[in-house]
Amino acid sequence: MNPYSRSFLARTSAAALAVTIGISGFGFQPSVQAAEPAAASSTSASLAYLSDPLRAELVYLNARTENMFLLTDTFTFDPDSYRYHDLIAIQNKTYTLVTDPAASQSELSAVQQQHEKALNDYIDYYLRDYDALRHFATLGYLLYYHSRINQDESKLTPAERGELHAVWDAQARIEQLGGSSIQGNALRAYKEVYLPLSAKADDLETYDASTYSSLIAKYRADIQARLAAVSGSPANHSASLQAFEQSTSLLEQIVAARASYNQVKVAKGNLEVRYSNLVNELKLDSPIQNSEEYQDLKRAIANIWTMMDLPKGIRTGEYPPSAFGDLRRALRKAERVLETSTKLPELRQAHNELADAQMDFLVRRKL
Template identity: 25%
Template structure:
């Protein structure tokens, strides 16, 4: 049975709803009014996401609306402590607000929407605090987001799989933020920048609300855990704002067409079988984006799908380069062996053959451009080493 919030929490929620209606009726109830449990945080996240259609209308006096809404939250946030910033779900620590929504406790629609929110939040997280692409946290976040795009593109995906995918993505997001953010001051800089750039429209109002909510959280808890929780709250509002931002479908289709043209031009001189798996991954992500475009979905789902296209294309692009390098290296295996001048030791040829085999296996197993680049570097070193072994 779903745990009901306390009567105190329900009173706060009612007050906020009333404030939002008076201010223009466009704001979702902030997570900071939940009673602190994972269930209530998740339920509020579902409510926040599902108000996008209402938020799409213009907002009169947006700045004043945000101020009114935030002032109502000050008492509630003042009592939060560091221990309330993190909750334990399974074996993982998850920062509040908890975005993932279990369909057993809410609706299927809310579960899918939560995963889409998380996808866009990961994109924003990388923009605000970029880690080197070689960092494990970056690679994990990218791979998990790509799997999430594939799951959502499958109309027959079991709802339990959608939920488990969102849990893994949220955990990856929290780990990424934990690596990328050093302290509360780093978050404050992002908030100040977002506040200065927010527009005077519905999307801008949501960003301002996110800034204010995060600042309130930071006032109550300026530890690193508190900062990560506040920042995550802001990312959620950014996601909501992005979803109601106007877009042109042609911007997405033109990227697909350009990628396809690039791939066609580059596959003419390589063994396509070597990049079959990378090509399949790109085709899957491209098909997912096209399917979403056909449904005229919101911008969040489109942006998440496009991120999958971009990362799989980058991996394929690097894969095509590696396939070309393999093709160039293979004739070296026919080099004459022996002890005479211009010949190679048989062991050197064997070493190069193993290096080429390793590069071919990398093309089968790699899922990111960074992994393929590493394999390319290894092969390049092996070729250079082989050439240095020629008898003089």
């Protein structure tokens, strides 16, 4: 059956699904959620602050951002764009504030406004009507017309069904606005209808608790190894260590409490931020030879030295003698940095310059 021929009231809309999700508030648990041990009452009490309406809105705002990235990640765009970095920065701030019980309503409200603006600026800059229309068409095919589904919604998971109805409601909104031929209608429906309802549908997504316990174990092991290598006292990093441990504990509690997938994603995002901050801090207090930057440059130098054995000459497939001379000078320069540098930015710059020299060498091959 063609979904476009259906009466708007003849099917369960994504909006209705969203209402169903919202009936029990932020902590609604769908029956399809992966089985988990029942959470202790003390754990539930410790997570009560997450039921705050403003935090709930921020959780869904983050889900909208994540779902938007699923589309734009397939595009080629300037990764140095300030819009991209602004959005990532405000998303990280959202993670930390939503999961901070001490965050005030004014702080939460401020970050919500900043996040909304950054998200809209990003969408308006990178997306066009045809991007939204293509996205809707692709999802509509995969979730309804594909042979796996064969226009039978009963074959969809609850989350997939919510996603499909988000697409249909967005397409219906385009028609209400006057059709896709009018510039801006598709993108408006994408922002105003599809993204919010798609974010709500994510609450119906199931997840494997072991995925997060494995991630936590991996991060904890890495931090312990880094602490063992620091030059100073681990006590110098007590604040960041405490923030990291609090983030791991929160993620463990949220998963154990069978929270929604959107809540889990925010807790995981907070863990990623705390882990990254701690790693960067520990790097500055560790011998530079232990740093990833040092090891990366060391490996690059060793690998590129092997290129000196490539055929030299002026015939097809050979490299001119001058190319080898330039590459050798670049390698010697990188080796000096590796031997004398005491700063991570210098190692990163040397690695980038050596990579450029390698590319310059390769393009000089005779054709």
